[in-house]
Amino acid sequence: MxxxxxxxxxxxxVLLGFFSLWVAQQSYSWMPPEAAAExxxxxxxxxxxxxxxTFVLLGVTIPILYSLLFHRAxxxxxxxxxxxxxxxxxxxxxxxVPILLVLGLSTASYRTYQKMAIRGPMELVHLHMPQMVExxxxxxxxxxxxxxxxxxxxxxxxxxxxxxxxxxxxxxxxPDGDVTSTELHLPVDRRIRLSLRSEDVLHGFYVPAFRxxxxxxxxxxxxxxxxxxxxxxxxxxxxxxxxTYFAANQADVxxxxxxxxxxxxxxxxxxxxxPAYNRAAEEYDRLSEQAVVRGWKSVxxxxxxMVNYAPKQKPSSPxx
Amino acid sequence: MHGSIMLFLWTFPVLVGLxxxxxxxxxxxxxxxxxxxxxxxxxxxxxxxxxxxxxxxVPGGPSQSGWWAYPPVSLQNPTGNLINGQFLWLLAVAIxxxxxxxxxxxxxxxxxxxxxxxxxxxxxxxxxWSVLAAQLIQLYGLPALTAGAVMLLLDLTVGTSFFxxxxxxxxxxxxxxxWFYSHPAVxxxxxxxxxxxxEVLPVHARKPLFGYRVIAVSSVLITGISALVWVHHMxxxxxxxxxxxxxxxxxxxxxxxxxxxxxxxxxTIWGGKIRLTTPMxxxxxxxxxxxxxxxxxxxxxxxPLDIHVNNTYFVVGHFHYVIYxxxxxxxxxxxxxxxxxxxxxxxxxxxxxxxxxxxxxxxxLCFVPMHAAGLMGMPRRxxxxxPEFALWNVMASLGGFLLGMSTLPFILNVVSSWIxxxxxxxxxxxxxxLEWLTSSPPPVENFEEIPTVISPPYGYGSNEPLVAAHATAxxxxxxxxxx
Ligand code: HEM
Ligand SMILES: [Cu+2]
Numbered sequence: 077m078x079x080x081x082x083x084x085x086x087x088x089x090v091l092l093g094f095f096s097l098w099v100a101q102q103s104y105s106w107m108p109p110e111a112a113a114e115x116x117x118x119x120x121x122x123x124x125x126x127x128x129x130t131f132v133l134l135g136v137t138i139p140i141l142y143s144l145l146f147h148r149a150x151x152x153x154x155x156x157x158x159x160x161x162x163x164x165x166x167x168x169x170x171x172x173v174p175i176l177l178v179l180g181l182s183t184a185s186y187r188t189y190q191k192m193a194i195r196g197p198m199e200l201v202h203l204h205m206p207q208m209v210e211x212x213x214x215x216x217x218x219x220x221x222x223x224x225x226x227x228x229x230x231x232x233x234x235x236x237x238x239x240x241x242x243x244x245x246x247x248x249x250x251p252d253g254d255v256t257s258t259e260l261h262l263p264v265d266r267r268i269r270l271s272l273r274s275e276d277v278l279h280g281f282y283v284p285a286f287r288x289x290x291x292x293x294x295x296x297x298x299x300x301x302x303x304x305x306x307x308x309x310x311x312x313x314x315x316x317x318x319x320t321y322f323a324a325n326q327a328d329v330x331x332x333x334x335x336x337x338x339x340x341x342x343x344x345x346x347x348x349x350x351p352a353y354n355r356a357a358e359e360y361d362r363l364s365e366q367a368v369v370r371g372w373k374s375v376x377x378x379x380x381x382m383v384n385y386a387p388k389q390k391p392s393s394p395x396x
Numbered sequence: 397m398h399g400s401i402m403l404f405l406w407t408f409p410v411l412v413g414l415x416x417x418x419x420x421x422x423x424x425x426x427x428x429x430x431x432x433x434x435x436x437x438x439x440x441x442x443x444x445x446x447x448x449x450x451x452x453x454v455p456g457g458p459s460q461s462g463w464w465a466y467p468p469v470s471l472q473n474p475t476g477n478l479i480n481g482q483f484l485w486l487l488a489v490a491i492x493x494x495x496x497x498x499x500x501x502x503x504x505x506x507x508x509x510x511x512x513x514x515x516x517x518x519x520x521x522x523x524x525w526s527v528l529a530a531q532l533i534q535l536y537g538l539p540a541l542t543a544g545a546v547m548l549l550l551d552l553t554v555g556t557s558f559f560x561x562x563x564x565x566x567x568x569x570x571x572x573x574x575w576f577y578s579h580p581a582v583x584x585x586x587x588x589x590x591x592x593x594x595e596v597l598p599v600h601a602r603k604p605l606f607g608y609r610v611i612a613v614s615s616v617l618i619t620g621i622s623a624l625v626w627v628h629h630m631x632x633x634x635x636x637x638x639x640x641x642x643x644x645x646x647x648x649x650x651x652x653x654x655x656x657x658x659x660x661x662x663x664t665i666w667g668g669k670i671r672l673t674t675p676m677x678x679x680x681x682x683x684x685x686x687x688x689x690x691x692x693x694x695x696x697x698x699x700p701l702d703i704h705v706n707n708t709y710f711v712v713g714h715f716h717y718v719i720y721x722x723x724x725x726x727x728x729x730x731x732x733x734x735x736x737x738x739x740x741x742x743x744x745x746x747x748x749x750x751x752x753x754x755x756x757x758x759x760x761l762c763f764v765p766m767h768a769a770g771l772m773g774m775p776r777r778x779x780x781x782x783p784e785f786a787l788w789n790v791m792a793s794l795g796g797f798l799l800g801m802s803t804l805p806f807i808l809n810v811v812s813s814w815i816x817x818x819x820x821x822x823x824x825x826x827x828x829x830l831e832w833l834t835s836s837p838p839p840v841e842n843f844e845e846i847p848t849v850i851s852p853p854y855g856y857g858s859n860e861p862l863v864a865a866h867a868t869a870x871x872x873x874x875x876x877x878x879x
Pocket of ligand 2: 578579580
């Protein structure tokens with residue numbers, strides 16, 4: 077009986093190991109596209125957690141189910157189980173294993189964090205450390221050959237953009253050409269440095285396809301760096317609850333080849349500022365026009381921003 | 397508002413009530429140490445309730461800043477009235493803080509001073525240990541929350557500048573005050589539930605709690621570690637790199653004492669004589685859910701992972717798996733287990749099992765899809781969602797409906813068996829424990845004669861008496877009225 081249990085469990089453990097690996101592979105498909113170098117790092121780390129997590133979850137559930145099936149008392153059996161109060165060896169093992177596990181996971185997370193080199197906000201002096209970015213390209217990825225990107229990264233200047241968040245709009249200012257826009261255009265394969273500022277309350281800069289997020293705090297300028305690696309249009313959201321219309325506080329992020337990006341900047345620079353479409357303001361107006369105003373009073377939205385480049389419609393990117 | 401009402405007016409009061417009822421019974425005391433303090437603390441809860449519900453009817457409506465009430469949003473007062481929803485909310489939180497501090501003083505004193513003769517620490521039931529651990533958290537944590545709430549109230553009403561950025565205040569400081577308590581608060585809720593698992597499993601598996609001492613001590617370890625992890629709720633809030641890394645490691649360390657407990661529970665039922673009663677089903681279901689929540693919790697503790705999923709539905713999924721999947725299911729386990737104690741009657745097993753199946757499936761259907769939506773990038777607290785997330789949201793709504801339905805068999809069961817149920821006798825589970833020595837329901841003063849404890853609490857299979865002979869009959873030879 078005892079031997080049978082041990083053999084059964086050993087076989088189950090091996091099967092479980094393979095199953096966990098398979099689930100870890102699947103986890104890549106649960107996410108939006110990997111549009112930034114950081115997204116790839118995220119997905120790899122997440123996959124490790126998913127694999128171990130599956131193993132632990134089923135590693136607990138299976139013995140419970142096994143006991144329920146095979147250690148049930150018979151209908152008229154009113155006897156007690158064996159009076160086993162503990163087992164020091166086992167208890168030591170299952171204290172040490174979790175310690176090692178969480179230390180391992182912390183180390184893996186720490187290394188990923190280093191590679192992402194997400195700047196700690198409020199660190200006002202930054203050193204440029206390209207070696208921290210490089211490991212992000214250690215493995216080749218689909219769209220572009222890695223060497224090219226590496227050289228591009230090393231030689232290209234960092235692209236600096238000012239971001240202003242308010243209730244409820246995003247405004248992007250490009251010091252290069254003094255252009256403002258309500259759509260965030262970014263050159264692909266360049267290190268981007270955003271200066272994040274808020275005019276009123278806390279906001280959150282969040283692009284799921286980049287797997288990056290940073291809260292924006294009034295009265296502070298927060299520097300935030302990352303590297304887009306895939307052209308396309310992605311969605312920027314406000315991730316920090318910022319009042320009634322915060323769900324409408326979204327914008328498109330357009331990642332384009334460097335030449336297109338330069339062209340866009342040059343074109344925008346020639347445009348006079350016009351009022352941009354603003355979904356929050358539109359929803360607010362629609363509600364206040366209704367004869368009976370439903371719902372509770374809201375802070376009124378800031379007026380539509382005046383910008384050089386103003387898409388006249390809602391963000392059109394795939395919502396993730 | 398949903399969050400505040402559920403936490404402050406449902407989970408906390410139910411758990412405190414259960415603790416108030418069980419702790420004196422389990423340690424062989426006639427009542428809590430300070431009955432009058434207890435009454436004051438209790439009657440403050442309806443005041444909190446009235447304030448919160450009243451806030452729906454003041455001009456401008458209730459507080460709209462979520463259960464965090466982060467400034468500056470919580471300081472924006474669109475109506476300009478002095479008495480607004482946010483004002484009432486903060487007042488309610490401050491009062492509830494004071495009430496809980498008084499309650500905690502009472503629990504801690506009771507457990508330290510009023511244990512029956514012979515009940516040394518390592519003869520004290522694991523549930524009592526876990527209540528002690530939880531109430532110690534209240535003592536160190538609540539003053540911070542209460543102070544934070546009062547400062548925010550002052551900012552809101554008389555224009556002080558603790559947190560208001562336009563007056564030079566620091567809104568991030570509020571987050572520290574808030575989470576210094578509100579992270580440990582999750583353990584205030586979950587620790588007594590851990591205690592329930594530790595009581596229910598040995599009884600229904602007829603085996604001693606495996607590694608009882610380690611399980612008891614790990615509750616206190618959790619109290620300690622949980623004081624040092626609060627910044628994991630602020631990884632994205634302008635937190636410097638070193639602080640992120642430090643709190644990442646402390647957060648992950650919480651996994652160790654909780655892991656020890658889970659392994660101990662599994663080993664307890666392993667090789668036992670398991671009876672698949674309703675409390676047993678709820679306890680085991682809750683443990684499985686808790687492991688799932690722990691896995692996602694560790695993911696959230698990893699800074700690079702949290703940066704993506706923070707403030708998305710992934711977090712919402714995580715904490716509902718803890719609060720609903722673990723805490724609510726665990727409370728049900730406790731309610732069914734002690735139902736005969738409280739009422740002197742047996743509940744209906746069939747209805748109980750139906751309740752379990754609906755609850756367990758409803759939890760999975762409601763809260764698993766939230767994790768998927770979060771990974772896709774759906775932020776929490778949105779009033780409308782993009783079509784992309786529709787599938788997951790529809791599934792979650794169905795699950796929510798199922799959870800609503802699942803309470804019907806529970807209510808039916810409680811009402812009908814309280815009135816009509818078969819008489820249970822004093823100890824239908826043949827359980828070991830002081831609470832089962834007195835009659836069910838217990839007399840006003842709990843015990844006619846205070847028993848003297850002579851052995852550790854989980855002597856299943858070894859036939860040792862729990863209390864000295866002169867007291868009430870030893871449980872091992874009291875009759876079984878069930879089965
Ligand atoms: C034991 C019972 C637990 C409870 C009751 C619980 C509860 C919660 C709650 C309520 C939140 C959301 C707070 C909010 O954002 O409003 C949360 C978030 C979090 N939990 Fe847990 N949790 C538990 C276990 C764990 C464990 C074991 C870990 C990791 C070791 C963990 C790590 C986290 C983290 C890091 C967050 C923050 C996520 C974020 O906001 O970005 N939790 N938890
Ligand atoms: Cu926490």
